[in-house]
Amino acid sequence: MRDPRTVITSDFVQNAFSAAIIPGYVNFYPFGSLLIGGLLAWITHSYRKSIYQAAQLEVASTELGRYFSPSVRDTIVSQQVSFGGVRVEAAVLFSDIRGFTSMSEKLTAEETVAFLRAYHERMVEVIYRNGGTVDKFIGDGIMVTFGTPQPRSDDAERAVRCAIEMLATLDAMNAQGKTPVAMGIGIDFGHVIAGNIGSASRLEYTVIGDTVNTASRIESATKEYGKSILFSEAVRSRLPAHMHTVEVAEVHLRGKAIGTKLYSVS
Incomplete structure (x- = not known):
């Protein structure tokens, strides 16, 4: 706040899309960063887990396809x-x-x-x-x-x-x-x-x-x-x-x- 380059604003849109800050939100910035970072981390983890499970199912389906007909294989996977x-x-x-x-x-x-x-x-x-x-x-x-x-x-x-x-x-x-x-x-x-x-x-x-x-x-x-x-x-x-x-x-x-x-x- 003491830095002369700091731009002060009361406009939320300007605050969100530029370097300007709202003084009353100063304490919210680190909390918001952690919240957004945690949300992105959870999304990334879920996405990676989904990809891993899909890869496992694909490998299992390929292996089953060596022994079972397609209809039997699909029944095995689904049930x-x-x-x-x-x-x-x-x-x-x-x-x-x-x-x-x-x-x-x-x-x-x-x-x-x-x-x-x-x-x-x-x-x-x-x-x-x-x-x-x-x-x-x-x-x-x-x-x-x-x-x-x-x-x-x-x-x-x-x-x-x-x-x-x-x-x-x-x-x-x-x-x-x-x-x-x-x-x-x-x-x-x-x-x-x-x-x-x-x-x-x-x-x-x-x-x-x-x-x-x-x-x-x-x-x-x-x-x-x-x-x-x-x-x-x-x-x-x-x-x-x-x-x-x-x-x-x-x-x-x-x-x-x-x-x-x-x-x-x-």
Whole structure:
């Protein structure tokens, strides 16, 4: 106030938009500065937090997109489905390329990888289109679940429809490729335990249980019976009446005390 350069005013507009000050407001200036500074700090913090959360959701969505179809992924994100471990009923599908080892011996490493990449991309499109979850790739094989992380009433039907469509897609690939290949698919339905399984440094969302083992052994049986698709009685009993099936055989799968009836589509 003693500085001769100080401009004194009683006009609030002049005070707000110029260097002029109102003497009665002198004590308000530091408080106002702190108030405005605190408000700006809170806005900045909230904005940074929102960006961080959005980035986390984007990363999570990208990771989920590796395993789940877009519709299933959106449901997981919106409903915050738990991955801690649950027991659910689900259909488990195993697929495997017939004679892939001998075929790969005739190809270079680059050609083998390129073939598998193209094959997996086409199959994953089919799996996602039918609402399946890619559990894992096992070399040239694929393990798929229908009913995880959330079960649906038509899981068994969608698994069989997916298998049929996978074979049709493979036929289309064979028509374009130089080396035709065949595929076997086995499906079972039953209780599984689904959740993040592994160590603290590496977790994997997967399913375990007798249904998984049975589906894998049914897939192996497709070689013996010369069928591209085989599934259990548990799957057949859940198919709609208009899906015609045929009984192939009753077999004693390893680890099973009683016989397992195997069916295929007619």
